[in-house]
Structures are given as structure tokens and as C-alpha cells.
Amino acid sequence: MNVKIDKEGTIVILTGAGISRESGLDTFRCKDGIWSKVNLEDVATPEAFIRNPKMVQDFYNARRSQLMEDKPAPNSGHLALAKLEENWPGRVLIVTQNIDNLHEAAGSKNIIHMHGELLKVRCNHCGSLRHWEANLHVETECPDCAETGGLRPHVVWFGEVPLQMEEIYEALEDADLFMSIGTSGHVYPAAGFVQAVTQLGGCHTVELNLDPSEGATLFAETIYGPASEVVPAYVDQLLES
């Protein structure tokens, strides 16, 4: 770590699928990743949900069941970020692209799921949003309005607007340190956060990834290796600095 951060400084941490890889959850674009097995146009767009809702529900049912049945545990990367939030005097915010619940399971509290959450569903008819662990089917009745056909995973699909963007940009404006962990830098707006904080000035940027992301050259500092190793090491340096 080649920089000093004010101890009262604000730390904004972007995470992607790579931080959950060592907990046993697949990434999207690595070799054998999710998008090498299924076409995202068939399962992760609003058009797909209209065209073939069963295929979309089955795709998320399989991923929700993996969370509920395999019970993946947070790894030392997730745990290090929870430790940072616990011990850092300033503000720590995790902005995750992940829809799993591993940051929560690790003990982090200050989290924005900008792409939604696998364990939540919402109703297109009445707008209700609720925790959901079971499989979802086209004929599943909404517990709030009793309509069928309207329940969908509370997940942001391609072509939809990510969640809590205003809150995210407010935090980026305030950031003294921006950490990007386990993301390929392929999907916007998340991939643009590093440019945003760089243009604002006064924020150190670091990429912690298995290998260089598409935005690697935009970071002031880059550290490569598995999240379970590089994240705890970086957090320890921050807390000791």
C-alpha cells in the first residue's frame, strides 16, 4: 500500500463475483463462468422474462437453491471487509454487484446491492418486495395481492437501472479511498466508478483482483491475487497505517 488515508476518511468498496469465487460461487466471465453455460439474453433481461418466464425463474431458482442448500460461507475476503467496517473510524460502504448474501453473512452492515438480491422477490402487479428463499414459478401467487405471474427475482437485469445510484454517487463524491475487488470492469455503471472518483480528485484508487480487469490502467494502485489473500493483507495495512 503506497498511500496514507486519513483515519477519518471514507472508504467505498466495489465488489464483484470474484470475491465470492473462493466461497464456491461461480463468476460470470471467467473460464467456465455462468455466461459460458447460459446465454444472458435468455435469462437476464426483461425481454427474456416476457418471452420465457419459466426459463428465467428456473435460472434464478437454481442459484437461490445453491445459496440455501450449499450454504456457501463467506471467505476471508468478505470477513476482512467486515473487520474493516468494524474497526475503521471513518465511513466504510460496500457497493456490491453481487446478489449473494455473503457480505451480510460476514458481518458487514453498510451494503448497497446495486444489482439486487437473490433472496428477495418483488411483484410486478403490486410492487411488494419481500425476502424469499423458495423456488419461484410463473403460477406462484403473490402473498400480498394474490395475483399470479407477477413475482420476479429482485435482481437488476441487463437494460434495467441499477439500484440506489444516487446514494452510490454521493458516497463516491465523499470517498478518500476507492477499492475495487473481484470485478472484471466489464459492466457499467460500476465499471465507471473509478473514473468518477478520479475526476473528482482527492481519492486513492486500488484494484484487488485475480488478474487485471478491463479498467486496470485507471487505478493508482493494483494488487493481484485471490481475494482471500490480497484483501485481508490490504485491510491489515489500512488498519495498521
Ligand code: APR
Ligand atoms: N479473487 C479475486 N478476483 C477473482 C477471483 C478470486 N478468487 N476469481 C475471479 N476473480 C476476478 C476475475 O479475474 C474477474 O476479473 O473476478 C472477476 C469476475 O468478473 P465477472 O465474472 O465479469 O463478474 P463481475 O465483474 O462481478 O460482473 C459484473 O455482470 O453479469 C453481470 O450482473 C452481473 O454483477 C454482474 C456484472
